[in-house]
Amino acid sequence: MSLGAAAALVAAACPALAGERDPDTGKLIERTHALMKSLRAAALGPFLADWPLANELRPVVPSALPVLRWLPDVKANAPARTLELVNELCRAATMMSWRRTYTAAEIGAAFLENYGYSEIVGLSGPLASERIACGFLLLGPETHYPRHRHEAEEVYIPLAGTAFWQQGDGRWRERLPGTVIHHASHEPHAMRTGAHALLALYLWRSANLHQRSQLDR
Numbered sequence: 001m002s003l004g005a006a007a008a009l010v011a012a013a014c015p016a017l018a019g020e021r022d023p024d025t026g027k028l029i030e031r032t033h034a035l036m037k038s039l040r041a042a043a044l045g046p047f048l049a050d051w052p053l054a055n056e057l058r059p060v061v062p063s064a065l066p067v068l069r070w071l072p073d074v075k076a077n078a079p080a081r082t083l084e085l086v087n088e089l090c091r092a093a094t095m096m097s098w099r100r101t102y103t104a105a106e107i108g109a110a111f112l113e114n115y116g117y118s119e120i121v122g123l124s125g126p127l128a129s130e131r132i133a134c135g136f137l138l139l140g141p142e143t144h145y146p147r148h149r150h151e152a153e154e155v156y157i158p159l160a161g162t163a164f165w166q167q168g169d170g171r172w173r174e175r176l177p178g179t180v181i182h183h184a185s186h187e188p189h190a191m192r193t194g195a196h197a198l199l200a201l202y203l204w205r206s207a208n209l210h211q212r213s214q215l216d217r
């Protein structure tokens with residue numbers, strides 16, 4: 001599917017994306033922060049402590065990816081507890097910068113068609129931070145994100161869709177939206193989706209946010 005076709009699909013499911021109003025990045029960031037606080041999870045404490053104070057938001061250059069074609073699927077499968085945030089993301093998605101960490105040589109072209117993330121807090125996101133990064137990960141259906149690791153401590157919060165997650169050599173576990181998944185520094189982890197796409201909030205915390213995630217060989 002072309003990027004233009006993907007954008008048309010997204011616009012059909014999320015009419016606000018068709019340019020009826022400007023996306024409110026500040027509202028998306030506020031809603032993200034509010035969800036994190038509402039979960040009252042100990043693992044989120046250090047990330048909330050390092051959350052940057054409200055500051056001027058930096059403009060970002062929008063960039064689309066093929067994985068955005070799954071936003072309508074994500075929206076259709078969002079539970080009540082995360083629906084407002086999912087809708088807010090849907091409204092803002094085409095004005096956000098969507099990126100991929102890996103190359104086709106590293107991970108395969110099929111994966112790249114079904115993978116992308118967009119940062120809202122961090123070194124390059126609209127809300128600046130050199131201590132934490134926060135953003136949204138999108139994975140298409142039937143997609144396996146292979147085992148990988150990084151120095152940054154990480155939390156994932158699935159927002160819509162279902163996926164199975166593995167930490168270290170543990171068993172694969174289905175984790176539902178609203179679950180707080182913590183990965184310690186250098187802890188290997190992997191995930192795979194089933195019939196539906198996955199939207200998840202991610203958080204990284206490190207003194208060096210320039211690092212890159214490493215795939216296990």
Ligand SMILES: [Fe+2]
Nearest residue numbers: 154183189213
């Ligand atoms: Fe990770």
